[in-house]
Amino acid sequence: TFSGLPxxxxxxxxxxxxxxxxxxxxxxIRQKKGIYGLLGDDFIVVLLFYLVLSITGAIAxxxxxxxxxxxxxxxxxxxxxxxxxxxxxLALFPVFTLSASFPIITVTLRENLKSLGKTILKKWRGD
Numbered sequence: 001t002f003s004g005l006p007x008x009x010x011x012x013x014x015x016x017x018x019x020x021x022x023x024x025x026x027x028x029i030r031q032k033k034g035i036y037g038l039l040g041d042d043f044i045v046v047l048l049f050y051l052v053l054s055i056t057g058a059i060a061x062x063x064x065x066x067x068x069x070x071x072x073x074x075x076x077x078x079x080x081x082x083x084x085x086x087x088x089x090l091a092l093f094p095v096f097t098l099s100a101s102f103p104i105i106t107v108t109l110r111e112n113l114k115s116l117g118k119t120i121l122k123k124w125r126g127d
Contacts, residue, residue, distance in 0.1 A: 053090065 026035060057066070061073050075091035077084070 053093070 067073050071091050071093055075087040
């Protein structure tokens with residue numbers, strides 16, 4: 001079905017912007033020795049976290065019980081304090097990921113707009 005197409009479009013744009021920002025993160029690093037290993041390790045950790053999160057949800061909940069936003073299934077205000085802390089973290093996980101990548105995407109957008117502005121001014125002035 002095409003009902004999930006808007007979500008796929010939004011996720012694709014977000015994924016592209018995160019990937020597009022990698023050169024801006026790597027370029028200022030002076031000692032680039034081992035940078036591939038560091039980035040690879042980072043991607044593996046993120047992949048493992050997403051796998052654990054999705055597999056846990058697939059095992060723990062029936063499809064009919066699942067909420068629209070899957071991470072909310074882990075949050076129950078009546079749980080004990082340790083469960084509540086973990087559930088709150090999992091429920092807010094999308095907020096953490098967006099908050100962590102937002103500054104990088106913002107800086108990338110700013111630099112792209114500055115570059116575009118310089119290009120337009122050069123063409124307008126006839127340089």
